[in-house]
Amino acid sequence: MLPNSFDVSLPDWTTTFIAAAPQRFLTVEERMAFVIELGRLNVKHQTGGPFGAAVFETISGKLIAIGVNCVMRSGISSAHAEVTALSLAQKAIGQWDLASAPAKHYQLVVNAVPCAMCYGAMLWSGITSLVTGASREQVIAITAFDEGPIHPDWVGEANQRGVEVIQGILAEEACSVLRDYKKSGQPIYNSCRDVSS
Amino acid sequence: MLPNSFDVSLPDWTTTFIAAAPQRFLTVEERMAFVIELGRLNVKHQTGGPFGAAVFETISGKLIAIGVNCVMRSGISSAHAEVTALSLAQKAIGQWDLASAPAKHYQLVVNAVPCAMCYGAMLWSGITSLVTGASREQVIAITAFDEGPIHPDWVGEANQRGVEVIQGILAEEACSVLRDYKKSGQPIYNSCRDVSS
Numbered sequence: 001m002l003p004n005s006f007d008v009s010l011p012d013w014t015t016t017f018i019a020a021a022p023q024r025f026l027t028v029e030e031r032m033a034f035v036i037e038l039g040r041l042n043v044k045h046q047t048g049g050p051f052g053a054a055v056f057e058t059i060s061g062k063l064i065a066i067g068v069n070c071v072m073r074s075g076i077s078s079a080h081a082e083v084t085a086l087s088l089a090q091k092a093i094g095q096w097d098l099a100s101a102p103a104k105h106y107q108l109v110v111n112a113v114p115c116a117m118c119y120g121a122m123l124w125s126g127i128t129s130l131v132t133g134a135s136r137e138q139v140i141a142i143t144a145f146d147e148g149p150i151h152p153d154w155v156g157e158a159n160q161r162g163v164e165v166i167q168g169i170l171a172e173e174a175c176s177v178l179r180d181y182k183k184s185g186q187p188i189y190n191s192c193r194d195v196s197s
Numbered sequence: 198m199l200p201n202s203f204d205v206s207l208p209d210w211t212t213t214f215i216a217a218a219p220q221r222f223l224t225v226e227e228r229m230a231f232v233i234e235l236g237r238l239n240v241k242h243q244t245g246g247p248f249g250a251a252v253f254e255t256i257s258g259k260l261i262a263i264g265v266n267c268v269m270r271s272g273i274s275s276a277h278a279e280v281t282a283l284s285l286a287q288k289a290i291g292q293w294d295l296a297s298a299p300a301k302h303y304q305l306v307v308n309a310v311p312c313a314m315c316y317g318a319m320l321w322s323g324i325t326s327l328v329t330g331a332s333r334e335q336v337i338a339i340t341a342f343d344e345g346p347i348h349p350d351w352v353g354e355a356n357q358r359g360v361e362v363i364q365g366i367l368a369e370e371a372c373s374v375l376r377d378y379k380k381s382g383q384p385i386y387n388s389c390r391d392v393s394s
Contacts, residue, residue, distance in 0.1 A: 002215050002262055005206035006284045018199050065199055076284045077293045077321040078275065087203045087273045096274045097388050117317025120345050124274040124314060126388040148317050149354035157346035161388075191294050191323040191358075 008070050008079045008087070011047035014038075024061040028131050031056055031109040032169040035066075036133060039081070039111045039177045042068040043184060050143070050181035051111060053081035055089035055098070058105040058129050065089035071189060082110055082118035086125040098126035099162075107131060111174045112139045113167070116148030123161055130158065131166045133174030142178040146190045205267050205276045205284070208244035211235075221258040225328050228253055228306040229366040232263075233330060236278070236308045236374045239265040240381060247340070247378035248308060250278040252286035252295070255302040255326050262286035268386060279307055279315035283322040295323035296359075304328060308371045309336045310364070313345030320358055327355065328363045330371030339375040343387045 017038075025031045031054065038052025049069035056063055067085025071077055086108065090096050098106040107129035108122055113136040122130060136147050151157050155165045182188075214235075222228045228251065235249025246266035253260055264282025268274055283305065287293050295303040304326035305319055310333040319327060333344050348354050352362045379385075 002260070003285045003288045004211060004215075005204055006281075006288045007202055007204035009202035014201060018201075063199070071293055075291065075293045076287055077323070078280050078284060078318045083275050084203075087275060088200045090272055090274060091200045091203045094272065096268055096272045097386070099388055115317060115321075116348070117314055117321060120312060120314025120317055120347075121275045123343075123345055124312075124388050126274070146320075146358075148320055149348035149351065150317075151313070151346035151348055154346065161343075189294070191296055191321050 006076060008074045008076055008084055010066070010068065010070065011045060011073065013041060013045050013047070014066065014068065017041065018066060021063060023063060025056060025063065026061045028109070028166060028169050032111070032131060032133055035109050036111045036170060036173050036177055038066060038068050040180070043177065043181045043186065046186065048072055049189065050177050051081040053085040053108060053110040055085050055127065056107045056109065057103040058107040060103070064106065065092050072187065077191065078117060080115065080118050082108060082114050083121050086121060090125070099128060100126065105129065111177065113147070116150045119150050119154055123158065123163065128162055129164045129166070131169055133169055133171050134178060135168065135171065138171065138175050139178060142175060143182050144188050203273060205271045205273055205281055207263070207265065207267070208242060208270065210238060210242050210244070211263065211265065214238065215263060218260060220260060222253060222260065223258045225306070225363060225366050229308070229328060229330055232306050233308045233367060233370050233374055235263060235265050237377070240374060240378045240383065243383065245269055246386065247374050248278040250282040250305060250307040252282050252324065253304050253306065254300040255304040257300070261303065262289050269384065274388065275314060277312065277315050279305060279311050280318050283318060287322065296325060297323065302326065308374065310344070313347045316347050316351055320355065320360065325359055326361045326363070328366055330366055330368050331375060332365065332368065335368065335372050336375060339372060340379050341385050
């Protein structure tokens, strides 16, 4: 029998964390501070990579869903923080296209520039705004995570598809979590590349 | 309460289809014919987009997992055929990095060139071989699905990460399923782009 379903779930600590969170986050800095804390706690609890993300109603700032990196816990390589947050937002709203949902404008906030996969995922999700912390170059330099071959004009390509991109919010704080992860000695889980042996 | 988990499951018709499938597929053409049929049946049963994918042990041809497009049924925009097949393969094997799994060499076979998201997803999955049917240009011309901003040198970037790319296998048969989908009048579910109103 081949498997016919898979699931991804957030780590247990997120339940109490969410319960204590404000319902609304008015500024992009507040939203970014929140997802940086998600990344920090994911490292602290050793539940995955140092990445956090959340989806907000862009205008009201209402929190719709959160995500953290769940790759190692879930055993699913696509369970990055962004894919997890977008999927949970779609579940919360009952609609795979967030641009067709009532608030119409939803924003994905991530503590780093998305990898090649998550960049594609956010374009299909119906969000209309992306806010990032650490740059791609900072992620690679600090952690050695491979961010993958993103399109060289990824900002322009996103803009063309109706997604604004706001970069570098609280980048220094975002980088400090990446440094903590690297220092902790937890895995840098790029897929294995040397399969020649 | 925000949602804390999401799941993706294959449509019911896949159970009997898998039960009747050979355990091994020796050639890339046999593997491609199988995933084209998955796409065709997904259209026929109206369970999603015209895309099918499967993961095989590259050398033995053993079938590990299948995927079809599950976006509309699951309400999750990332539940493309490739992400579904890769996730189910990782579940089957109990390991998020297929390159670290016993057979070491796993192959993703898809009836079309992966979109920008799925291209990134396959790089993180640990597969070492990608086989495609219809080209990106054929998908866009026939269906008007947006394949997204993939890296211009996506083949070279995959090769550098240890993934071989074999393109254009049974491309005409693959295109015929795309044409059937377009003719059927079922949705072309690019994310909504006009959110200005």
